[in-house]
Amino acid sequence: MANVSLKELRKSYDAKSDVLAGINLEIAHGEFAVLVGPSGCGKSTLLRMLCGLESITGGELSIGGQVVNDLPPAERGIAMVFQSYALYPHMTVYKNMAFGLKIAGEEKAAIDRRIRHAADILKIDHLLDRLPRELSGGQRQRVAIGRAIVREPKLFLFDEPLSNLDAALRVKTRLEIAKLHRQLGATIVYVTHDQVEAMTLGDKIVVMNDGHIQQSGTPLELYQQPQNLFVATFIGSPKINLFTGSINAIDDGFLRIGLTTGQEISAEVDSTGANVGDAVTVGLRAEHIVENSLGSDVFSGEVTIVEHLGEANFIYLTLQNGQELVVRGDGNNQVQIGETLTVSTSSSAFHVFDAGGRAMRRLRPGNMISSKQSLASKEKIL
């Protein structure tokens, strides 16, 4: 069993500041955990600490039940895939994969068997005699993964492995990594700054910022119930719309919030601890807004920019007080710049954050907008 457990893990380079401050995280055996966050958030440092390339300042790290704080990388049962692939340029693909095993004193026949097996899985059999410089980016990536596989590690570490590939190859390789995870049943920790990669690959996503874990959970949890403002703005594309306002009234299961746009909305969130008059931030995702006025809360504004994606449009509206609102509209609708558009949403779609940025739990977190709304859109389709 290769579960990974981090207890109060700390890293600091000097006494003044912590790069990582007390990270607690459990990764189950066979789980695909993705560390995601903006650059400088400490995710790569954390990965390097898991690997053993960075020393651990405090706390406890165990892999498969064994505390490995002070073990060198080779004895931790891990293998790492680097962003730049880090293939030895002067060795053939075969030797690249064999190098670590040879150092470990494995028998020649066993090494050969493992390499053939890994090459078979990754379909790089025909490349074994080539040098890294004779390979394309995607092929190098596979070799780097192959070099990790032959070590038969308990834990795979990936450090932004796709960021050097072009867009098309990135999507393809992403799928292959997902397949590989299923095939090997291995525990994987994967670092990326790309939230799409994180959402598509991860069983568990760990959002980090400023050396702290902001939230960890399944992709859907993070999307539907972000625990704070940072996670809400980090997950989701385009970025969530944010309004500032204050609580006007607390009804049964609803908060009535006066926005600075001058409008009052009702949000279906858990109001425990909220008081009338509290300043709040309200979040609303572009895809939870529809281009009609049938929802419970209606906004209208002038269209400034339309981005056409084919199946959808991102429509940027400027509301009366200058606030910008992004709406994900139907790609078939022809929206003209300059026209006034009325859009609406349902009270269940709002995210509400208190003055400290902590989220109030949404009571109906699904993607549904409202029964009335979905009925309306169904009618439209029919």
Added chain:
Amino acid sequence: MARSLLRPFGRAGVHLALGGYTLIALFPIALILINSVKSRSAIFDNPLALPTPDTFSLIGFHKVLANSNFLLYFGNSLFVTLTSLVLIILFGAMAAWGLSEYKFRGNRWLALYLAIGIMIPIRLGTVSILELIVKLHMVNTLSALVLVYTAQGLPLAVMILSEFVRQVPKELKDAARCDGVGEIKIFFQVILPLIRPAIATVAVFTMIPAWNDLWFPLILAPSDQTKTVTLGVQQFIGQYVTDWNSVLAALSLAVIPVLVLYVIFSRQLIRGLTSGAVK
């Protein structure tokens, strides 16, 4: 920029300039080679003339090779140069790796100290070196020369190799560490193969001064058993009479090993110089 500067000359102009420089550089060597196979009177009659059947003479080579000491001097030079070369490259690369990879107290001061070695000619310290060698009872030994040449070559070697070691991507070393490769194995099996062009550069830069040196053999190892080629040639140069046939023949022979080594390293050398320049 460079391109527009070259334009008035054009490609032919560039080749003309380089060809001219090559001629100037090769002229003394050609002069030695031509005159080494001429008779004594022909050398003085017309030093620039090519040997004709009349003037052709291998007398110099006969004298030099008959003098059994000359082969000994030749061997001494070769031994001193090659041993120094190996030591400079080995220790230079190790120091370069240590200084650029590991952070320790005094790292910068040590690097600076080595840089000073490039700026101050080692010959300024001849007196102290001689005193030291006398105290160590190493006068008239080849080891004394090897030590001095190693010391002389190390600063530049460390400087050049550090630059190249620093260019080896960090992730490559990390990958090796993840593979369980020890630090010493990383140095020999990952770093050294990758800085091969730089090593060739260092080899050429340190080999030639060591081979050509007259100063230290004259001071530290002038005995008959330890003379190097450059010192050995002096025996043909007298106060009143100089045996030019032998001098030129000996010098012609002395050029050969350097040329051979240069040809071996030059392919790598070009890569080393350009990769250092572009990156």
